[in-house]
Amino acid sequence: MAGQSDPQLSLFSCQEVEFLAEDELVQIIPNMxxxxxxxxxxxxxxxxxxxxxxxxxxxxxxxxxxxxxxxSIPEWMSVEKLTQVLEAERESPREFQPLPxxxxxxxxxxxxxxxxxxxxVYMVRSLIEDIRDVRFHKVESGLETISxxxxxxKLKNLSAMEVNIVRPFVIRALQAFYKHDSPQIIPQPEASGxxxxxxxxxxxxxxxxxxxx
Amino acid sequence: MASGSASEFDSALGGTNEFxxxxxxxxxxxxxxxxxxxxxxxxxxxxxxxxxxxxxxxxRAREQIQLLEGTMDExxxxxxxxxxxxxxxxxxxxxxxxxxSYLRIRIFxxxxxxxxxxxxxxxxxxxxxxxxxAKRCIDIMEKHLQQCVLSRLPNGYQSFFKQSVSSVxxxxxxxxxxxxxxxxxxxxxxxxxxxxxxxxxxxxxxADDLYVLRYKSIKALVESGQxxxx
Numbered sequence: 001m002a003g004q005s006d007p008q009l010s011l012f013s014c015q016e017v018e019f020l021a022e023d024e025l026v027q028i029i030p031n032m033x034x035x036x037x038x039x040x041x042x043x044x045x046x047x048x049x050x051x052x053x054x055x056x057x058x059x060x061x062x063x064x065x066x067x068x069x070x071x072s073i074p075e076w077m078s079v080e081k082l083t084q085v086l087e088a089e090r091e092s093p094r095e096f097q098p099l100p101x102x103x104x105x106x107x108x109x110x111x112x113x114x115x116x117x118x119x120x121v122y123m124v125r126s127l128i129e130d131i132r133d134v135r136f137h138k139v140e141s142g143l144e145t146i147s148x149x150x151x152x153x154k155l156k157n158l159s160a161m162e163v164n165i166v167r168p169f170v171i172r173a174l175q176a177f178y179k180h181d182s183p184q185i186i187p188q189p190e191a192s193g194x195x196x197x198x199x200x201x202x203x204x205x206x207x208x209x210x211x212x213x
Numbered sequence: 214m215a216s217g218s219a220s221e222f223d224s225a226l227g228g229t230n231e232f233x234x235x236x237x238x239x240x241x242x243x244x245x246x247x248x249x250x251x252x253x254x255x256x257x258x259x260x261x262x263x264x265x266x267x268x269x270x271x272x273r274a275r276e277q278i279q280l281l282e283g284t285m286d287e288x289x290x291x292x293x294x295x296x297x298x299x300x301x302x303x304x305x306x307x308x309x310x311x312x313x314s315y316l317r318i319r320i321f322x323x324x325x326x327x328x329x330x331x332x333x334x335x336x337x338x339x340x341x342x343x344x345x346x347a348k349r350c351i352d353i354m355e356k357h358l359q360q361c362v363l364s365r366l367p368n369g370y371q372s373f374f375k376q377s378v379s380s381v382x383x384x385x386x387x388x389x390x391x392x393x394x395x396x397x398x399x400x401x402x403x404x405x406x407x408x409x410x411x412x413x414x415x416x417x418x419x420a421d422d423l424y425v426l427r428y429k430s431i432k433a434l435v436e437s438g439q440x441x442x443x
Contacts, residue, residue: 011258011259012258016314019307019310020251020255022307023247023251034294034296034297035297037297037300037301037304039281039300039301039304040245040246040247040274040277040278040281040304040305040307040308041245041247041304041307041308042244042245042247058303058307059300059303062299062300062303066296068296151408151416151426151427152408152416152424152425152426152427153424153425153426154416154422154423154424154425155396155422155423155424155425156422156423157423158423160443163396163423163443167396170394170425171393171394171395171425174394174425175392175393175394178392178394178427179392
């Protein structure tokens with residue numbers, strides 16, 4: 001059956017995840033005057049010099065590229081907040097701290113396009129990298145607990161990019177466990193069967209726990 | 214795949230639909246059609262089987278796109294500020310991408326599971342254009358396989374749908390794998406939810422938490438819009 005490999009497992013490409021992140025709102029302070037925008041994705045503006053306004057990230061990046069605005073760095077991206085988050089991440093080995101669902105993509109886009117608007121850019125950058133590393137390490141050690149009895153995994157506060165990275169592995173692992181754990185997946189000989197089906201797998205013996213590595 | 218236990222499970226899940234949940238609260242959060250389309254796109258991308266075609270939504274998105282395209286032409290005529298034009302162009306491109314990608318994933322699924330879709334209730338989930346496409350696609354596929362392979366096989370092995378004449382069911386039809394696991398998020402608290410037809414696996418779905426669950430067990434919740442795939 002089609003349980004072996006599925007090319008569609010890695011569903012979203014990184015670009016697609018970034019596309020989703022670009023719709024998150026950020027605050028900008030424009031330096032020009034422009035009428036309100038009535039776009040398909042919503043209405044934004046009007047834009048007046050020095051008056052802060054919320055816009056989708058893609059718009060902020062577009063305006064920033066043309067030097068039409070200053071991006072106000074989101075509160076969670078301050079050195080103070082990130083230091084707290086990093087400490088909390090390190091203290092609780094099994095929990096993830098609440099961060100924006102698209103924190104990796106948002107911070108990356110801001111680093112790439114609006115780095116001069118970030119105070120302490122190097123500090124912020126390395127903090128976010130550290131947070132990413134700590135969290136990913138937690139994900140990895142969390143994956144080791146997946147077993148045959150795992151029917152559901154709860155991943156509170158895991159972010160979009162982190163989901164996207166572990167998705168192929170988690171799905172394959174859970175599928176494999178599920179497949180080997182469910183007796184009814186193996187077709188039972190049907191009463192009316194004509195014996196033309198593939199050879200039946202004999203009794204697989206008592207279920208054993210896999211040896212922990 | 215159509216084992217007794219599976220269908221029993223489906224009907225048990227069907228019962229959960231009768232709980233008094235409404236989607237009203239979600240409408241206030243996701244006001245723009247783009248948000249809704251994005252959700253439909255994500256769900257369609259992440260679910261193993263084809264979902265209901267969001268005809269109204271796609272229709273509305275198309276109208277808005279056409280409207281904006283009209284406005285863009287006007288901009289060109291009266292020399293509007295370049296910045297404004299480029300912003301609207303970006304907005305338009307993003308909307309177009311979503312619509313196209315949504316339709317493409319569906320076409321991909323239709324091509325892949327064509328035989329299964331055309332012979333099951335999933336057929337009702339397609340739009341008229343998709344049905345046309347599916348019909349032509351399956352005709353061509355059948356003809357091609359018949360000419361290249363099946364007509365040269367011994368008698369009894371020439372069916373497009375069966376391994377041989379002795380097969381009881383149609384066992385040569387690729388089906389979407391509903392047993393696969395998906396990442397999902399519930400919007401409201403769904404509460405305790407039974408996951409499995411065998412074990413007494415119960416999960417308490419808390420709003421906005423991320424879970425990895427078997428698609429089959431949350432199928433009904435996805436279809437009713439209570440759970441979003443991520």
